[in-house]
Amino acid sequence: MSSTPIVTDAALVAAVADGDAGALRELYERHGAWLHARLIRRCNDPEVVVEVVQDTFVALWKDARRFRHDGEVGAWLWGIAFRRMVSRLRSRRDVVLIPEWDVSPTLQQVMPSAEDQVLLGVEYGDLAAGLRRLSPEFRSVVQAVVLDGLTTKEAGRLLGVRENTVKTRLHRAKAQLRATLTEPQEGWR
Amino acid sequence: MTTGTEEWHADPALLSRYLAGNLDAVTGASVEQHVSRCETCRATVGRLLEPQLLERTWAGIRDGVERPTPPYPMRVARRLGLPEPTAVLLASAASLRAAWLVGAFLSLSFATLAAYASDGTALAPFLLAAPLAPVLGVAAAYGPRQDPLEALVATAPYGRTRLILLRTIGVLVSVLPVTVLLGLAVPGPPWLAAAWLGPALALVPVLLALAAFVGPRIAATIVSLAWSGVVLGSTRALAPTWPVEAAQQGVYLGLAVAACAVIAIRAGTDRQPGVAL
């Protein structure tokens, strides 16, 4: 697999809209594995993950025309995949994992190398520290809305609270974080 | 502030830890934010996952893409135990699609409503519609014009006659039970609820027999006109239930037997290639 693709993802999606199954396969080669990985981190049932990835690409095949070419294909696919998983597991709340935010000593925590920490820190900076200090009910909201890209309404449904509660908590979480940061980070808007 | 990471890629060890779930949430979130925007790292993840898993998922995608989803009634039937090859054959029949069945259900419902609202005097719509629904459904399910694969069906081992009978049964199974239920809501003597079955089960073989000679469309037209004539003609001078009274049922039975005989003889002479139902 070439690491410098000649064809852009958006062009592949356009080809899929035209009925090119080879383009679908190529998109799967590029994004399928990462979708698996991200989903399995949130759901401990591997069968569900396989089905969701399958549904996502079949949905891509059927709705490729709807892609509005205004963002990354990967992000668009994630939006489809995560929403599908959430609705599928709505009745099985136990299987959906909201990643554990506390650094628990019982887990086999291996910290990334110093260099990786520094470079990852460039992405988030003090944000990481601020996130760690968030109260628990704020964390789940931040995870759902900011990191996973759900709307406040969808997050409400996932977490079992009203949409207004989500909005309030999000607002308060941002306020808490702002208090610990010097400047807003990219990725929050 | 993220420009520095454009040349940076997560090393495979870090990604392995991510995959194993050994990163805390915040570090994991950082990794996610990066990899989501980096095709090189996505490729690395692809190499770290088991190829069989990815292939297995792809096989499912390919399946979903190659075969359009069968119509809803078919999916229900499959869950009830219908064999898979039969489902493939039935799925393409127009009158087994949800749209057609909904249309049939609606027409029958209106006819039932008319009978109910008129307290049993306006039975004609129901007596007209109930037997014709399966007849039209069967006619819609086959024929050289409706079935573009006619030439292939005629020369395939499965057999055209068998396919027509399969579709007929499919239509009857999907239409008759609902009509029986609606019949119970029609006011009048208790035997009325099922009396329409007599003409229904007679007109279908008559349709098939006629269709063997003149094709399904003409046959359907003839049968519909004839039955309409009987029902509507009888409303002038006779009781509303006349078309389905005992004497008439006997006639229908005779017609059904005759039609079945014609079909049997015709199917029997199917040995001559090209001559079929």
Place this chain on the structure above:
Amino acid sequence: MSAGTSTVELTGVGKRYGRTRALADVDLAFDRGVTGLLGPNGAGKTTLLRIVATSIGADSGEVRLLGRDPSRSHADVTAVRRELGYLPQELGYPSDMTAFGFIEYVAVLKEWNDREARSQEVRRVLDAVGLADQASVRISRLSGGQRRRVGLAQALLGDPRLVVLDEPTAGLDPAQRADLRRTLSALGHRSTVLLSTHQTEDVAALCERVVVLAGGTVRFDGAVTDLVATAVGRVWLADEPGDDALVSWRTGTGRHHVVGGRAPVGADPAEPTLEDAYLLMLGPDAHRVHTPS
């Protein structure tokens, strides 16, 4: 060709449609290999192929397919159909089926009941006609040539012993024709392939054996090279068209390609092509089909 061992045997076969005689007293036998049925429109090619494909029966004469008489019993004709692949001249395609779905439907009609084996077979035949990437495309969105190839693919299901193709090259460009040639010649090693066309280029490219049919009767039955040989000494390149030539036309060089009749004055003998031999074989019907190449 000893009687009783050929895949297809037609003896004295005739067929009438009302007043029209579609076939008259046809004696043919076919075995493994690719045979072309060449003839003008209305020659009876389609009728002949439909009889061999068990789509219709003959009015007179004897038909034996794969050692059986298809008119004898339902079991006989079904046994023949199990080893038959057929591409009719006019094939309709339900517009909302995918290529895969269409071929899968035919596969079920051919009694492929196991879903996994059936899927693999469908993919195999799609690949054989070069449509592996179009498996999931709706037929309504395929080009005419692609649809024809879908039709061809279903005829290849199960590697049948008897393959009947009515105008398989219709709508194919030269590259696709070359692909078809490769597929058919591989097929011809194991199976009896019968195809019809009204274009001599197809026969030259695809077939080892040719049957010329015109007016419902067989005018020639033999190897392609033998057919060409019948035209030796009867084709010329001349400055003037001959008076009693069968057909003649102006070539690009300004000289006339003359077929049949007596040698015109100052004519040079020309190497006969299959087209020339075909025209000569048709005789008086030749003017109906002559298309200068």
